[in-house]
Amino acid sequence: MRGVGLVGMNFGRDWLVGMTMAAVCAAAGAEKLKSPWDGQTVSLTDAAYTCPYPPPFAKSMDAESYYTDANHSIIDEAKRDAFRKATEAPTHLGQWAGEAADAYRTTGSRAAAACVYSLLGAAAEAKAWTATMPTGQATYEQKWMLSGTAMAYLKVRMSGLGTPEQDKAIQSWLGTLADRIKDYVDDKRKNPNSDAWNNHLYWAGLAVAASGVARNDARDFKWGVDAYQTGVGEIQPSGVLMRELGRAGMALHYHLYALAPLIMIAELGEANGMDLYAEDKGAIHRLVTISEAGLKDPGIFKKATGVEQNVPDAISGAEIGWAVPYVKRFPDAQLSQWIAQAKTTRFWQWGGLPPE
Numbered sequence: 001m002r003g004v005g006l007v008g009m010n011f012g013r014d015w016l017v018g019m020t021m022a023a024v025c026a027a028a029g030a031e032k033l034k035s036p037w038d039g040q041t042v043s044l045t046d047a048a049y050t051c052p053y054p055p056p057f058a059k060s061m062d063a064e065s066y067y068t069d070a071n072h073s074i075i076d077e078a079k080r081d082a083f084r085k086a087t088e089a090p091t092h093l094g095q096w097a098g099e100a101a102d103a104y105r106t107t108g109s110r111a112a113a114a115c116v117y118s119l120l121g122a123a124a125e126a127k128a129w130t131a132t133m134p135t136g137q138a139t140y141e142q143k144w145m146l147s148g149t150a151m152a153y154l155k156v157r158m159s160g161l162g163t164p165e166q167d168k169a170i171q172s173w174l175g176t177l178a179d180r181i182k183d184y185v186d187d188k189r190k191n192p193n194s195d196a197w198n199n200h201l202y203w204a205g206l207a208v209a210a211s212g213v214a215r216n217d218a219r220d221f222k223w224g225v226d227a228y229q230t231g232v233g234e235i236q237p238s239g240v241l242m243r244e245l246g247r248a249g250m251a252l253h254y255h256l257y258a259l260a261p262l263i264m265i266a267e268l269g270e271a272n273g274m275d276l277y278a279e280d281k282g283a284i285h286r287l288v289t290i291s292e293a294g295l296k297d298p299g300i301f302k303k304a305t306g307v308e309q310n311v312p313d314a315i316s317g318a319e320i321g322w323a324v325p326y327v328k329r330f331p332d333a334q335l336s337q338w339i340a341q342a343k344t345t346r347f348w349q350w351g352g353l354p355p356e
Contacts, residue, residue, distance in 0.1 A: 151351025
């Protein structure tokens with residue numbers, strides 16, 4: 001199904017659009033929800049893979065923001081160090097699961113796929129980080145962990161190397177995490193100035209949508225698509241996202257950071273017959289265009305914000321990984337050049353290597 005513009009009623013669109021989305025999800029429920037990796041043949045091998053021990057698990061985490069200004073653009077290094085320490089274990093879980101999943105996809109290693117199951121199975125047994133988090137920052141980490149681990153799981157779930165018991169436990173854990181993320185966002189959406197309306201919504205959408213695909217949960221998949229719909233609805237005619245433009249010296253960074261989960265949700269949509277790239281008259285392409293222009297000339301964002309932009313020394317996965325699936329559908333010489341020059345296109349928060 002191509003070119004269907006869909007957002008649920010709780011995101012402020014009319015009831016007809018919501019009903020159309022419900023019909024799509026009903027169809028998706030009749031045919032198992034798919035990931036971009038389903039149907040791709042992986043030849044199994046005995047390639048060795050050293051699986052790390054699971055990180056120390058906990059039900060909750062105490063993490064605080066490391067920005068010092070109202071625009072959330074100036075970093076306090078001491079606070080960031082404390083944040084990294086507080087979130088090290090869930091971050092490692094996401095990183096390690098994605099690395100193992102990519103090793104399976106690229107080498108066929110049975111041991112690598114088994115590693116993903118081992119890590120996520122242990123997390124599921126421990127009900128790792130499934131509590132309602134005490135801070136917004138901790139909830140952010142909870143959703144990034146969910147998006148990273150759910151996407152990693154999607155890469156190996158068709159391998160046949162997990163047991164039904166492992167699949168059931170992991171899927172249950174992913175579902176619990178998705179519920180926590182939805183509760184946080186749905187509550188925060190009562191405030192139009194909250195973090196439930198900016199890039200955090202899009203990352204939550206990816207986390208919940210990926211979990212929905214993993215569990216064949218059409219309602220959660222719909223919730224994630226709704227988040228995408230809201231996101232592209234925020235894209236201005238110039239391509240900018242006003243909420244991310246407000247990040248001062250980090251505006252370019254956060255345009256790229258907001259773009260990534262939107263592209264990944266669109267790819268989940270494509271796997272399930274939905275042309276989300278065409279939503280809102282192809283608004284996502286305007287965001288790609290302005291982000292690409294900003295990478296080439298950060299002065300564009302400096303002019304828009306009045307502040308010098310913080311730009312990376314070299315373009316890598318976090319900045320350009322989203323472009324890997326994008327250029328397969330919409331060829332772009334500049335993006336392809338950056339992809340080729342990047343040291344890696346991996347980013348753990350979307351499960352490692354992006355879908356192709």
